[in-house]
Amino acid sequence: MQTVEIMEKTFDSESNDIALYLAMSRKAEYEGHPEIASYLLNVAMDEARHAAEFATLLGKVKDTRTNLVNMLASEVKAEKDKGKAAKIAFAEGHDEAFQFFEKSMHDERRHKEGIKKVLSKLGKGLNQQ
Ligand SMILES: [Fe+2]
């Protein structure tokens, strides 16, 4: 049981590190350090592989149809949550946060629509929104 808890925490921490390394890679690129940017991007991909392996070990990855159905639900929620967050950020005057919540809300919508398309290609009924 302790191992599972540690793996869950490790999955979260690896997932966090992916985003941080990607953001830091972009920063290094912006600052004119392409080799460091490339190195940080490679580390981000390593962390992604680590996170993916723990996701698998933790049973978060099912058959493809189930995975798509689960992620569709997640994208639907993400789109709604981003919309709510955008309103809060706007009301609080966080313009950059507002803009990015809006942009990422559109990305989540695109993910949702893309997953629906892929699911329909798999055939059979699609009961989710
Ligand atoms: Fe790692």
Ligand SMILES: [Fe+2]
């Ligand atoms: Fe998404």
